[in-house]
Amino acid sequence: MTGWRSIGRVQWGWFVAAAAVLALLPLAFDTHTATVLLIWALFAMSLGLMWGFAGLLSFGHSAYFGLGAYAYAISSVNMGESTIPLVLAVLVPALFAAVVGAMMFYGRISDVYMGVITLVVTLILFKFMSATAGDAYRIGDARLGGFNGIPGFPTLNLPGFPEISLYGVPPYYVCAASLLLCYLLSRWILARSFGRVLVGIRENEARCELMGYDVALYKTGIFTISAGMAGLAGCLFANWAEIVTPGLFALGQAAEVLIWVIAGGLGTLIGPILGAMALGMVKLLLGQQTLIDNSLVLGAILIVVVLAIPRGVVPTVQRAWGWRTRTRRGRAKAASARRRLGGSPGESA
């Protein structure tokens, strides 16, 4: 189990390498596909942050993804530019999550009921948004559009210059920067007392309460932050797809992100990111064929991962790497001790 000694540490070498790869990727890879993979990675990381470190499992994290997308689409239609809508796409889901979270956590509901409530919230949003086809359902100039959603809203523009839209490679860099910044923000949160208390809550909520911490406040806090990040991912997705539909709140979307996080590995930030990118890529490739159902394959992958590597890929690799390093260090120490005693390294073999 991960303690909090290392969770806030950014391994800058890896971080710079990853940033360099992301910066150079457009030279060798289709940015349209890469962009959506980064968006899904951000979405999965937002869930991994609160699930893996605070132990809060939301079955309906897609609610905040969808709210971010809708908040952006509605406000950008009304404002005709993207800067304030981008901020609203983070704030609206965050505030919504703060209200839902406060009700759940101060209401002291158990983990199981939290799962049920979060799932029900996203399904209610799905049902509601699907039923907004009439002309009466409009916010300002934006018609909600029912099952067909909202198409044709202004996409990202250069802040302060609504006439300069970002197309092609620039949105890819916006997504890459968003992911990297949210990663750093998450690490910063985890390195502070707030993050350490969250890990304490994951380990033993009752004890944290008896240490004097307001557990409900901490849980509401991380739920809100996580929802804000999911909202940002939703906003970027809306820009990528250039349409928002109730499908963003659907059960499939809610389930997919859970599979990405489980497969990548709980208790890490990089696990959900890699899980989302790898399985997202599988999903895109499977989408190009009709031989086998997409969901069936993802379900099979989930079963295999849960049975074969229940910790997820990244924690399993980290564990194996740590064991290998410890074994090497142990051998080196033993060899050094033998040398000090005057023997040769091979004598004891």
Added chain:
Amino acid sequence: MSGVVETHELTMRFGGVVAVDRVDFTLRERELRCLIGPNGAGKSTFFKCLTGQLRLGHANGRVLIRGSDVTGWRSNQIVRLGVGVKTQVPSVMNGLSVEENLWLAARRVHGWEGSPGAVDETVAELQLEDIARRPVGELAHGRRQMVEIGIVLVQRPWLVLLDEPAAGMTGDEVERLIEVIHRINQTAAVIVVDHDMEFVRLLGAHVTVFHQGAILVEGSAVRVLNDPRVREVYLGNRAA
């Protein structure tokens, strides 16, 4: 004189069962008090009412801690007054190391800068140096009990509530625990809940005996342990 802890007509019912029955109780400053009684006597329920683990309404009577009416408060609010709580079953963070457990407890009281020093002091005081970096989940039951007492101690409370602190400890650990409790008692009032008569006798504290949810008798350890009513409660007809 008002006490550190006072309860007035404290009552707790679970369905038709009255677990704590109109208990009036007072603990003075720097007092060491043991609550004893056979299984089901109501002492742990009484303890949970004091710590906020069982939420009270005003129909349940009143609990005052240093004059503050804490009836209905959540446990984190009660702890923030300066109360340290050790629960019956060791309540620790098994996935974290001993130091990390203590740091989390120290952080709220001593701040980011002061916590490492407070942790080192507590580790030395409880002689936990050899296990300081080990995950608590790997430790034996008695050591985990000691870690939980460390969690209480590192917060420097002025009221300490310990529920069965000696359970699962070896003889040496119990001796060490008694020393620690006496040292805590130099700066804090202490309530110890236990049903081990020998441990209570060794602590040498003032004793309150619970029976069927109510206080049966109070007095010094020697007097109470020789009281025929107490012997009857513990041993049934064999004491007669």
